[in-house]
Amino acid sequence: MRFGIVVFPGSNCDYDTLHVLKYVFKQEAFFLWHKDHDLKNADCVILPGGFSYGDYLRSGAIARFSPLMQEVKEFSLSGGIVLGICNGFQVLLELGLLPGAMLRNKNLKFLCQNVHLRIETTDTPFTNKGKPGQVLNIPIAHFDGNYYIDGPGLDKIKKNNQILLRYSSAEGHLTKEDNVNGSLDCIAGLVNENRNVLGMMPHPERASETLLGSRDGHIIFDSIIYYIKNDR
Amino acid sequence: MIDDSIIKEHGLTQEEYKRITALIKREPNLTELGIFSLMWSEHCSYKSSKIHLKNYPTSGKNVIQGPGENAGIIDIGNGLAVVFKIESHNHPSFIEPYQGAATGVGGILRDIFTMGARPIATLNSLRFGPLSVPKNKTVMEGVVSGIAGYGNSIGVPTVGGETYFDECYSLNPLVNVFCLGIAKKDKIFYSRAEGIGNPVLYVGSKTGRDGIHGATMASAEFGEDLEQKRPNVQVGDPFKEKLLLEACLEVMEKNLALGIQDMGAAGLTCSTTEMAANSGTGIEIDINLIPQREQGMTPYEIMLSESQERMLIVAQKEKVKQAQSVFAKWDLDAVIIGHVTDTQNLKVKSGDKTVVDLPLRAIINQCPVYNREAKPPAPPAPVIDLNDISFPENYEQAFLQIIKSPGLADKQWIFRQYDHMVQTNTTVLPGADASVLRIKNTNKALAVTLDGNSLYTYVNPRSGGIIAVSEACRNLACVGAKPVGVTNCLNFGNPEKSEIMWQFKEAVHGIAQACKAFQIPVTGGNVSFYNETEGIPIYPTAVLGVVGVIDALDKIMTPEFKAPGDTILLLGENKEELGASEYMNQIHSKKGGPPPEIDLRKEKRVQSLCLKAISKNMIKSAHDLSEGGLAQCLAECCLLGKKRIGCRINLEDKIRTDALLFGETQSRILISLEEDQEDAFKSLAGKRKVPYSIIGKTGGENILIKHLGEKIINIPVQKVYSLWKYSLPGFFKIE
Numbered sequence: 030m031r032f033g034i035v036v037f038p039g040s041n042c043d044y045d046t047l048h049v050l051k052y053v054f055k056q057e058a059f060f061l062w063h064k065d066h067d068l069k070n071a072d073c074v075i076l077p078g079g080f081s082y083g084d085y086l087r088s089g090a091i092a093r094f095s096p097l098m099q100e101v102k103e104f105s106l107s108g109g110i111v112l113g114i115c116n117g118f119q120v121l122l123e124l125g126l127l128p129g130a131m132l133r134n135k136n137l138k139f140l141c142q143n144v145h146l147r148i149e150t151t152d153t154p155f156t157n158k159g160k161p162g163q164v165l166n167i168p169i170a171h172f173d174g175n176y177y178i179d180g181p182g183l184d185k186i187k188k189n190n191q192i193l194l195r196y197s198s199a200e201g202h203l204t205k206e207d208n209v210n211g212s213l214d215c216i217a218g219l220v221n222e223n224r225n226v227l228g229m230m231p232h233p234e235r236a237s238e239t240l241l242g243s244r245d246g247h248i249i250f251d252s253i254i255y256y257i258k259n260d261r
Numbered sequence: 262m263i264d265d266s267i268i269k270e271h272g273l274t275q276e277e278y279k280r281i282t283a284l285i286k287r288e289p290n291l292t293e294l295g296i297f298s299l300m301w302s303e304h305c306s307y308k309s310s311k312i313h314l315k316n317y318p319t320s321g322k323n324v325i326q327g328p329g330e331n332a333g334i335i336d337i338g339n340g341l342a343v344v345f346k347i348e349s350h351n352h353p354s355f356i357e358p359y360q361g362a363a364t365g366v367g368g369i370l371r372d373i374f375t376m377g378a379r380p381i382a383t384l385n386s387l388r389f390g391p392l393s394v395p396k397n398k399t400v401m402e403g404v405v406s407g408i409a410g411y412g413n414s415i416g417v418p419t420v421g422g423e424t425y426f427d428e429c430y431s432l433n434p435l436v437n438v439f440c441l442g443i444a445k446k447d448k449i450f451y452s453r454a455e456g457i458g459n460p461v462l463y464v465g466s467k468t469g470r471d472g473i474h475g476a477t478m479a480s481a482e483f484g485e486d487l488e489q490k491r492p493n494v495q496v497g498d499p500f501k502e503k504l505l506l507e508a509c510l511e512v513m514e515k516n517l518a519l520g521i522q523d524m525g526a527a528g529l530t531c532s533t534t535e536m537a538a539n540s541g542t543g544i545e546i547d548i549n550l551i552p553q554r555e556q557g558m559t560p561y562e563i564m565l566s567e568s569q570e571r572m573l574i575v576a577q578k579e580k581v582k583q584a585q586s587v588f589a590k591w592d593l594d595a596v597i598i599g600h601v602t603d604t605q606n607l608k609v610k611s612g613d614k615t616v617v618d619l620p621l622r623a624i625i626n627q628c629p630v631y632n633r634e635a636k637p638p639a640p641p642a643p644v645i646d647l648n649d650i651s652f653p654e655n656y657e658q659a660f661l662q663i664i665k666s667p668g669l670a671d672k673q674w675i676f677r678q679y680d681h682m683v684q685t686n687t688t689v690l691p692g693a694d695a696s697v698l699r700i701k702n703t704n705k706a707l708a709v710t711l712d713g714n715s716l717y718t719y720v721n722p723r724s725g726g727i728i729a730v731s732e733a734c735r736n737l738a739c740v741g742a743k744p745v746g747v748t749n750c751l752n753f754g755n756p757e758k759s760e761i762m763w764q765f766k767e768a769v770h771g772i773a774q775a776c777k778a779f780q781i782p783v784t785g786g787n788v789s790f791y792n793e794t795e796g797i798p799i800y801p802t803a804v805l806g807v808v809g810v811i812d813a814l815d816k817i818m819t820p821e822f823k824a825p826g827d828t829i830l831l832l833g834e835n836k837e838e839l840g841a842s843e844y845m846n847q848i849h850s851k852k853g854g855p856p857p858e859i860d861l862r863k864e865k866r867v868q869s870l871c872l873k874a875i876s877k878n879m880i881k882s883a884h885d886l887s888e889g890g891l892a893q894c895l896a897e898c899c900l901l902g903k904k905r906i907g908c909r910i911n912l913e914d915k916i917r918t919d920a921l922l923f924g925e926t927q928s929r930i931l932i933s934l935e936e937d938q939e940d941a942f943k944s945l946a947g948k949r950k951v952p953y954s955i956i957g958k959t960g961g962e963n964i965l966i967k968h969l970g971e972k973i974i975n976i977p978v979q980k981v982y983s984l985w986k987y988s989l990p991g992f993f994k995i996e
Binding site: 038039040041042044045048049052064078079080082083084085138139140141142168170172232234235238240241242 | 406409410413414415416498499500501503504507590591592673676677678679680681682683684685687688690699701702814
């Protein structure tokens with residue numbers, strides 16, 4: 030399987046994602062330079078974490094104008110698998126490929142820590158290897174991860190079963206304390222209506238090796254690999 | 262044109278000015294005077310410290326680069342080298358906490374990638390005044406956000422460090438930033454301007470008026486005019502630095518540069534003069550070619566500006582175009598501003614007009630070196646007589662008070678603002694004895710720690726220096742790492758005062774003595790003098806940064822108890838030592854000596870036993886005893902990690918209970934192991950002549966400590982955890 034990882038000038042999880050896909054999951058993985066117009070025949074496109082253009086304005090606001098984003102948009106509209114992690118999620122929101130927006134974390138500080146996530150649905154290319162209600166331990170690292178969407182928008186994503194991951198306790202309960210960044214409805218990750226584009230704030234690439242404390246990120250990557258090999 | 266007041270404004274003495282005129286055989290013009298004022302400042306020249314720093318051991322078979330370059334370099338095998346250094350950004354961080362700390366991170370990162378290394382971690386050592394004072398909270402909040410803002414954006418994890426509080430830092434907080442990078446051994450770059458006629462490239466941000474006189478500011482005490490100094494602080498742009506980092510590494514990887522130096526303190530002045538002086542060449546630049554952010558800047562302002570995120574590169578003529586195209590890919594300006602000459606001079610032109618023409622020798626090599634008067638303070642630092650110290654009425658209360666004091670409480674409030682995981686190497690997260698980073702595609706890991714107890718150094722500078730090195734190495738031993746190199750940041754008061762110079766001299770000798778004993782080279786560092794405001798100096802604060810190597814990824818040790826029912830062992834001896842302890846400070850409000858004794862031979866034996874036990878898979882946890890003594894150490898073994906296992910301890914030493922619980926006797930490590938490993942361990946300890954005692958078992962919900970059969974502490978782990986965990990956040994609550 031071919032994974033293309035988009036490199037914006039301020040991406041900083043690009044190498045981490047490449048490392049995990051190449052050496053842990055033994056997949057073909059390569060960088061896609063944001064100024065190019067070529068997805069190099071990727072099966073899955075990943076927008077990695079980082080600070081795409083410094084994010085002095087709004088996270089991801091300038092990245093959406095990068096030349097390659099045109100191809101990413103077309104790729105997603107034709108059903109291609111797109112995963113946005115952290116800053117990648119923010120870029121997907123700015124691109125309009127996912128609904129809603131990000132606010133500053135509720136405590137107005139950058140947050141880097143392990144969090145628990147509850148899998149809300151397994152009916153997606155990104156979670157088919159998990160179980161509904163399963164709790165994952167994956168770290169976050171962001172300043173703007175406080176997800177927001179208006180009332181009708183929330184009704185719609187709920188109705189379509191688009192919410193994939195919610196911040197929870199280790200036991201899978203939704204509490205104010207575990208919803209560390211203050212996201213609306215504890216939303217940590219969601220897919221588009223067609224279920225081929227996922228944005229998630231937590232970093233599965235940081236939770237894919239035992240040495241680093243958690244392997245729960247495997248669920249996400251294994252699911253993608255399984256989906257592309259079999260279901261499509 | 263140059264009168265006495267101008268000389269004084271430039272931080273130069275009359276004698277130094279006379280020396281300049283004698284060296285160049287004429288009066289300097291204002292720009293030239295500015296250049297001398299920067300390069301002869303304490304910050305750049307080390308004129309008061311050089312004579313003592315000579316005592317450091319700086320060589321060794323693995324040393325690739327010792328002091329004198331942008332950073333030190335040590336060979337770690339596998340064709341790789343570690344590149345590391347620590348720098349202070351104290352003065353700017355007090356004037357403007359966020360930007361001061363942020364640009365401190367930016368500066369040290371450049372020092373590392375300038376040499377061809379990719380930075381893989383930063384750590385910081387922070388000292389603030391007590392958090393009961395609102396201004397100190399503002400400074401701390403700003404500093405932490407500034408470090409986070411810069412490091413998180415550029416994608417270099419901030420993996421650890423230390424934070425302490427004392428009155429003496431209220432008007433002089435300390436921000437010391439350490440950075441570690443990894444380079445291929447055959448791809449290391451130095452500050453050189455070689456090849457007559459080769460072009461000099463200016464890369465990165467445009468030059469503005471920010472930071473003019475930064476190095477000079479860092480070389481004087483603060484007075485009441487603090488607010489006016491705000492414009493001297495630079496403003497950081499981590500995104501620009503990220504571009505610079507990637508572009509420079511790409512240029513170096515493709516061998517498109519001959520020499521490279523960042524423009525940090527003293528900006529264009531320092532980089533042009535040092536690069537040429539290092540190669541015995543000369544350099545000529547045209548001031549009009551420098552990319553400028555503001556209009557009407559004078560040569561003086563351009564040469565003295567400390568605008569951030571700029572690099573100077575010397576490249577071969579035929580490769581310049583290729584190098585420029587790499588910078589263009591990363592949207593960076595890369596402009597030819599001059600060339601290398603054979604004159605051994607710095608010549609700065611403005612079109613056809615020469616504005617600076619100075620011999621490099623005068624600027625770099627002929628700065629005066631001072632052997633300043635050093636004598637012990639009168640009266641000497643206070644000494645505590647234990648006979649005058651009453652026992653606490655309630656040991657549990659004393660224990661909890663120490664646990665929740667901001668210096669010893671949990672620092673998660675700080676660490677979670679830093680992205681400490683990016684680059685996916687952080688194997689032991691912040692909060693342990695040392696931070697551990699795996700080296701991808703090898704079976705090795707690196708361990709890093711920063712350490713320095715300024716109260717010890719205040720009551721006895723020599724002991725303070727020795728203990729700082731010993732404890733840093735002990736921290737490494739606790740995670741399973743052997744030390745390979747040292748860097749240090751020496752924060753002191755005004756060196757023109759004889760008692761400050763004495764503190765400095767003594768501390769440096771202590772550090773040198775310990776480094777020689779451990780056979781680890783000092784590869785560089787930074788001296789920050791003039792940490793005084795309105796005549797009141799900080800405690801002498803020597804911060805040691807030590808890097809160690811772990812040879813196998815399955816030999817990484819952590820401090821927390823792993824399972825109930827394990828045996829708890831204390832390596833080393835318990836003595837009746839309470840001088841300069843946190844207990845005296847927190848419970849009796851006394852700060853005085855003597856500091857704990859230190860015997861380097863014993864220290865080495867304890868550390869090597871710990872390392873051996875880890876390599877033989879005998880033990881399950883190891884934690885160093887330091888501030889707060891045995892009680893604090895036990896608590897941390899229970900609180901760190903997710904399981905939060907309690908312990909039952911019986912102490913039999915016939916010494917004061919408070920000294921046993923809270924004394925900070927050196928050369929001690931607390932370990933836990935499975936019962937069936939006890940005999941093997943005992944025989945190993947016996948062979949290595951390390952005293953030890955079995956003090957209890959892990960398990961239960963409480964921390965239970967008995968002394969000579971009497972129960973003195975019995976508190977639920979959960980209660981201790983809450984106090985420890987929520988102490989620091991409590992000072993910064995927003996609701």
